[in-house]
Amino acid sequence: MKETSAEAISIKGGITAPAGFLAASIHCGIKEGNASREDMALIFSEHPAVAAGTFTTNQVKAAPVVVSMAHARAECARAIIANSGNANACTGAPGLAAARRMCRATGRALGVAEREILVCSTGRIGVQLPVDKIEASIAKLPARLRSRGRGAAKAIMTSDSFPKETAVEVVIGGKRVRIGGIAKGAGMIDPNMATMLCFITTDAAIGKADLGKALRASVDQSFNRITVDGDMSTNDTVLALANGQGGNPPLKWGSEQFAIFQAALDRVTAALARMIVKDGEGVSRFVDLHVTGARSAREARLAARAIANSILVKCAWYGGDPNWGRIIDAAGYSGARMRPERVRISYNGEAAVVNGMAAPTPAARLQAVAKKREFTVTVDLGAGKASHRIWTTDLTTKYVDFNMGE
Amino acid sequence: MKETSAEAISIKGGITAPAGFLAASIHCGIKEGNASREDMALIFSEHPAVAAGTFTTNQVKAAPVVVSMAHARAECARAIIANSGNANACTGAPGLAAARRMCRATGRALGVAEREILVCSTGRIGVQLPVDKIEASIAKLPARLRSRGRGAAKAIMTSDSFPKETAVEVVIGGKRVRIGGIAKGAGMIDPNMATMLCFITTDAAIGKADLGKALRASVDQSFNRITVDGDMSTNDTVLALANGQGGNPPLKWGSEQFAIFQAALDRVTAALARMIVKDGEGVSRFVDLHVTGARSAREARLAARAIANSILVKCAWYGGDPNWGRIIDAAGYSGARMRPERVRISYNGEAAVVNGMAAPTPAARLQAVAKKREFTVTVDLGAGKASHRIWTTDLTTKYVDFNMGE
Numbered sequence: 001m002k003e004t005s006a007e008a009i010s011i012k013g014g015i016t017a018p019a020g021f022l023a024a025s026i027h028c029g030i031k032e033g034n035a036s037r038e039d040m041a042l043i044f045s046e047h048p049a050v051a052a053g054t055f056t057t058n059q060v061k062a063a064p065v066v067v068s069m070a071h072a073r074a075e076c077a078r079a080i081i082a083n084s085g086n087a088n089a090c091t092g093a094p095g096l097a098a099a100r101r102m103c104r105a106t107g108r109a110l111g112v113a114e115r116e117i118l119v120c121s122t123g124r125i126g127v128q129l130p131v132d133k134i135e136a137s138i139a140k141l142p143a144r145l146r147s148r149g150r151g152a153a154k155a156i157m158t159s160d161s162f163p164k165e166t167a168v169e170v171v172i173g174g175k176r177v178r179i180g181g182i183a184k185g186a187g188m189i190d191p192n193m194a195t196m197l198c199f200i201t202t203d204a205a206i207g208k209a210d211l212g213k214a215l216r217a218s219v220d221q222s223f224n225r226i227t228v229d230g231d232m233s234t235n236d237t238v239l240a241l242a243n244g245q246g247g248n249p250p251l252k253w254g255s256e257q258f259a260i261f262q263a264a265l266d267r268v269t270a271a272l273a274r275m276i277v278k279d280g281e282g283v284s285r286f287v288d289l290h291v292t293g294a295r296s297a298r299e300a301r302l303a304a305r306a307i308a309n310s311i312l313v314k315c316a317w318y319g320g321d322p323n324w325g326r327i328i329d330a331a332g333y334s335g336a337r338m339r340p341e342r343v344r345i346s347y348n349g350e351a352a353v354v355n356g357m358a359a360p361t362p363a364a365r366l367q368a369v370a371k372k373r374e375f376t377v378t379v380d381l382g383a384g385k386a387s388h389r390i391w392t393t394d395l396t397t398k399y400v401d402f403n404m405g406e
Numbered sequence: 407m408k409e410t411s412a413e414a415i416s417i418k419g420g421i422t423a424p425a426g427f428l429a430a431s432i433h434c435g436i437k438e439g440n441a442s443r444e445d446m447a448l449i450f451s452e453h454p455a456v457a458a459g460t461f462t463t464n465q466v467k468a469a470p471v472v473v474s475m476a477h478a479r480a481e482c483a484r485a486i487i488a489n490s491g492n493a494n495a496c497t498g499a500p501g502l503a504a505a506r507r508m509c510r511a512t513g514r515a516l517g518v519a520e521r522e523i524l525v526c527s528t529g530r531i532g533v534q535l536p537v538d539k540i541e542a543s544i545a546k547l548p549a550r551l552r553s554r555g556r557g558a559a560k561a562i563m564t565s566d567s568f569p570k571e572t573a574v575e576v577v578i579g580g581k582r583v584r585i586g587g588i589a590k591g592a593g594m595i596d597p598n599m600a601t602m603l604c605f606i607t608t609d610a611a612i613g614k615a616d617l618g619k620a621l622r623a624s625v626d627q628s629f630n631r632i633t634v635d636g637d638m639s640t641n642d643t644v645l646a647l648a649n650g651q652g653g654n655p656p657l658k659w660g661s662e663q664f665a666i667f668q669a670a671l672d673r674v675t676a677a678l679a680r681m682i683v684k685d686g687e688g689v690s691r692f693v694d695l696h697v698t699g700a701r702s703a704r705e706a707r708l709a710a711r712a713i714a715n716s717i718l719v720k721c722a723w724y725g726g727d728p729n730w731g732r733i734i735d736a737a738g739y740s741g742a743r744m745r746p747e748r749v750r751i752s753y754n755g756e757a758a759v760v761n762g763m764a765a766p767t768p769a770a771r772l773q774a775v776a777k778k779r780e781f782t783v784t785v786d787l788g789a790g791k792a793s794h795r796i797w798t799t800d801l802t803t804k805y806v807d808f809n810m811g812e
Contacts, residue, residue: 057739058735058738058739059737059738059739059743059744059746060734060735060737060738060744060746060749060762061746087731089731090731090734090746090759090762090763090764091763092747092761092762092763124731125731125734125735126730126731126759126763126764127764233735234731234734234735234738309717311715311717311801311805311809312809315805315806315809315810316809316810318806318810319809319810321810324532325493325495325496325530325531325532325640328466328496328531328640329464329466329531329639329640331465331466332464332465332466332640333463333464333465337465338465338466340465340466340467340496341498343466353496353532355498356466356496356498357496357497357498357532358496358532358533395717395806396806397803397806397807399717399721399806400721400724400801400802400803400805400806401803403717403718403721403722403725404721404722404724404725404727
């Protein structure tokens with residue numbers, strides 16, 4: 001075994017792949033009429049861990065987000081309790097009390113402090129949680145804790161069509177360190193729902209502040225770069241727990257070993273982010289969009305988001321139509337400065353636009369790319385050197401049907 | 407007849423309702439395979455007129471926009487020449503030359519100067535205009551000028567399902583003054599298209615600068631408040647011509663008579679703006695959205711636009727689903743400050759949300775509103791006193807089908 005291996009390797013499993021983490025799931029019946037599906041998940045670290053989290057920047061924050069933001073500040077964290085079927089958002093003071101009761105019940109069941117529990121909910125907005133039912137289920141969860149299985153990844157699903165999990169292993173200071181993660185998608189189900197959740201565990205030895213730095217950097221390169229419909233949920237949450245059971249020399253920000261850990265973490269978050277996009281409702285195409293030639297990183301992001309969220313651009317992609325007119329139009333109103341006469345747009349490297357005008361590439365060549373399940377679009381604004389990358393999707397009639405409510 | 411009548415009355419016709427304006431249309435065959443449809447329109451003032459215009463703020467401006475922005479500065483204007491089927495956008499130097507040739511040919515045909523002609527194009531982006539064909543058609547247009555008929559309104563249509571025209575009459579200083587207008591919609595047809603065009607004529611006596619002030623104020627209350635898909639075109643243009651043939655005492659900004667003219671003009675632009683929204687592609691519902699309680703007018707607009715352009719909100723409306731969770735979510739990420747615990751949302755006055763939580767209104771009552779063809783949604787952010795109003799639509803599978811390209 002090398003002292004430190006720069007290359008992370010994929011391993012089986014998800015959040016229980018790192019040493020000392022167990023998970024459990026149960027059917028509580030939070031959403032009526034969903035008779036059998038498991039809807040609660042527990043992730044537990046057998047040893048004290050440190051936590052880090054990134055949370056929705058939406059001003060309307062669900063109650064569990066408010067509670068987890070506070071609990072994530074505690075020195076020690078032991079578990080994450082999560083439910084699907086009800087977002088506990090727009091539920092006022094009773095909602096906040098319910099989120100706290102979930103933490104208290106979980107702490108009691110596991111024999112740890114309430115503030116060592118992080119809580120997440122996803123599902124319907126504006127409906128109070130059935131807290132009594134939930135407390136009864138929480139009491140049963142510790143007996144179900146296991147070191148393998150995809151129960152937790154399934155229990156947090158809403159409209160997801162498959163459970164999302166991944167894990168990697170990397171050698172740091174002669175020790176095997178593992179990072180695992182599960183996520184649920186940025187899709188909708190039922191009226192009033194929309195949430196991206198991601199839980200990451202690692203047995204790396206790393207301080208709380210450094211874990212926070214690594215997580216923020218990683219989220220910025222993954223979950224902050226995906227968009228299916230442009231709507232940011234009230235509940236979006238990414239949580240990471242690190243329990244030090246890997247036995248590596250503690251990671252220090254700025255070190256070479258930290259960079260290796262960061263790269264491994266980035267692989268986990270990127271893999272989960274891609275799964276979320278590919279599992280977007282009704283999605284038929286996955287688009288890797290690069291905006292280059294912007295005056296600043298902020299402007300590159302503005303242009304990328306305007307293009308990726310343009311209803312017209314997304315409709316064109318659905319039809320396999322390499323409609324560069326709609327792309328240049330969206331870039332033009334995005335707020336990012338551009339030099340229209342220098343703009344270049346390409347599909348998988350085939351030039352669609354050169355100097356702001358149609359390139360001589362035969363239309364059939366561009367159409368062949370736009371009809372693929374996955375392709376890359378590059379948009380050079382011709383105004384500077386900054387760039388931004390986003391993973392996005394088309395907009396399909398299936399998406400509209402799925403989200404049209406009752 | 408009263409000296410000055412504050413109330414404008416609707417009259418028949420459109421741009422030729424005001425005295426001294428004629429219009430013509432012709433089939434040029436700009437878009438191949440569209441054998442019979444007229445695709446060029448000419449609006450002519452028999453007497454010297456003053457012009458005002460508002461143009462797309464998209465950085466990617468079509469060639470005719472660039473030319474008309476310059477020509478609109480001339481002291482005198484005589485005509486508007488417009489074509490559908492080709493937007494003359496992203497066409498570089500040849501496109502600019504083509505737009506100028508259209509003005510030159512029109513000026514020659516009418517015996518007026520090139521700079522007295524305003525030019526507009528709508529249609530496919532990125533394709534050069536067939537200028538020879540267009541010049542030949544322009545030469546035939548003067549002989550077709552008429553004081554009535556809807557030919558011009560029809561010739562500028564792209565995906566519009568009906569021609570849009572309106573006219574009003576108002577008494578100012580004892581004289582009948584008329585304002586007429588035609589428009590084409592914010593819809594798509596073929597790949598690479600999207601444009602809103604509006605042409606307004608009036609026989610009011612009004613100076614160039616004052617006409618500009620009146621037009622900008624009116625556009626701000628109408629066309630700047632509609633959104634179907636959130637995409638702003640490279641060609642959006644509103645032009646107004648005033649030829650003074652009504653014989654009223656010249657209107658002066660700030661006077662009572664000016665206010666009466668402004669109100670009449672606002673009726674014309676509001677009527678055309680509503681027609682455009684209602685004729686949006688695949689639209690099944692028209693939503694009058696009011697955002698109140700914002701910290702500033704800018705923030706009220708941010709929130710209104712985020713809600714009106716949220717794919718999820720629009721999908722819910724399509725299903726007749728009064729999905730307030732998606733509305734509060736969109737307001738929360740819009741960038742407008744809000745007090746979540748004070749937010750109120752209502753559908754046609756029926757409370758859906760009070761103090762940021764579900765109101766006790768029976769769901770069936772809200773659903774009955776959301777299933778109407780037209781309804782009003784009010785969102786109070788609870789943070790201040792500013793407000794903004796937008797007319798918008800749902801997002802339907804028909805829209806996606808229509809815009810999915812080939």
